[in-house]
Amino acid sequence: MTDLAARPRAGEVEEPRVEVAPVRPGEELDWAALEAYLRTHLDDLDGEFSVLQFPRGSANLTYRVAFGDRLLVVRRPPFGKIARGAHDMAREHRVLSRLYRAYDRAPRALLHCADTSVVGAEFFASEYREGVVVWDEIPESMAQHPDAGRRIGFAVVDALAELHAVDPASCDLADLGRPEGYLERQVAGWSSRWEAVAEYASDREVAELVEEVGRRIRADVPGSQRAGIVHNDYKVDNCQFPHGDPDRVKSVFDWDMATTGDVLVDLGTLLNYWPDRTVDPDSDAAFIVVPGMHALDLPSRAEIVERYTAGSDLDLSRIDWYEAFGCWKTVVILQQLYARFVRGETTDPRMGQRGELVAPLARRALGLLPA
The missing domain is CATH 3.30.200.20 (Phosphorylase Kinase; domain 1)
Structure with missing residues (x-):
């Protein structure tokens, strides 16, 4: 897969190591x-x-x-x-x-x-909540705990399962979305988003690769089993922990795409981002992860599915489709971020690297889908 300059591993995206920093030039407000x-x-x-x-x-x-x-x-x-x-x-x-x-x-x-x-x-x-987000290493306050990485991983999936158990009506969110036809609308919407930025693909071969993923996604949409609150960007680094406690997620961030719909979309998203130590990070099974996350010793993707299944009566036999869908959405988002950089709408140099992951992630999505 494509290597990223000045990154420890292909597929890993370098991030700042601090919680807060001076405002980036060009991102000042009034x-x-x-x-x-x-x-x-x-x-x-x-x-x-x-x-x-x-x-x-x-x-x-x-x-x-x-x-x-x-x-x-x-x-x-x-x-x-x-x-x-x-x-x-x-x-x-x-x-x-x-x-x-x-x-x-x-x-x-x-x-x-x-x-x-x-x-x-x-x-x-x-x-504002005080706490720690796990990025590229076990936080110092948790380092003394045995199996801290595994405990962090299980806490992340447990917090997701608890979100999916919330009755939207219990907090006046019953009309947040339209669960009926949710997957079909999502697939159509992400297809349109790709079309809007496809011109920024590095070449026609990459564009055709992404379009083939979209074709297979659209051809085999599963039937939804349960509607609930869907975060829509659920991953380890959108979770915050109390200092020193690897067993409970304190906060979940980034809710701007939240809705009500098929809850397995969130599990597919989580698996898409999961830095699975059982998969060679330099293989075509590319993952977009923060540098160092492969060394956290998180549970495997199979263990995450098993943990979620243990507290759910949902049939997860089609989870590969949901993971591929999550991967495809990530491909589109990366292309959007890269397009924003090309158009001069951001000065963040990381955005100029995002396009390099489009092809390898699309290949991973294809590997999860039947031809």
Whole structure:
């Protein structure tokens, strides 16, 4: 597969190693307008205003805003052309202003601003939670625990299973989506997203490879078994743990694509991102993972499926389709990020590397699907 310069392994994407950092050049907002808006619409913001950025995300711009000792999280979409339905701050606010009542891993959203004149786009603010996200090594506070990596992995899938057990009506989210026909609409929508960025493929052969994945996905859509809340980007590094505790996920982040639909889409997404130590990371079975995650000694993908199955009555015999669908969506997202870089809509150099993973990930998706 394609090697990525200055990365420890092919298929691994280098990320910053800090939680927060100074704001990247070109990703500054109108801080005075943001400060004034937040002070006007939220209580108890009396301290000195300052901003740092969460640098490890790839799309939405996420900032840690401080008013003295009071910390908030502010999120807005990336700059540039946005795919229809993507980076939906109103949706993320809606989910997080309600879901916390039934699922305590959801940080509580505090306000949504639809006035794009404040910072150039819609945004929302939520509570800030202290904790640790597992990226490329076992956190120092967990290092003394035996089998910490395996425990982290099982905690991640347990938190997903608990989300899927939530009754959307219990937190006023019954009308978040339309479960009937969900998979068919998802497949059609991601097909359209690919078409919008296909021109940025490195060559026609790569474009045809991705299009063949889409053809096989569309040809064999499984029947949905259960509707529930779907996160739609569930993975290890969207989970936060308490310091020193590898056995429980404290928070789950990035809810802008959340909906109600076929819950197995989330499990397929998780498997797509899973840094499986049983698979050669330099083979054509490419995974997009943070450097170092292969060394965490997480459970295998088979063990993750088994763990999820143990607490569910769902038939997982078609899970390969869901994993391939998750892989295909990742291919499209990578192409969108690369297109944004080519169009000059981001200065983040990582985005210029995203296109290199399109072909190997498409080949992995094909390997999961019948011809």
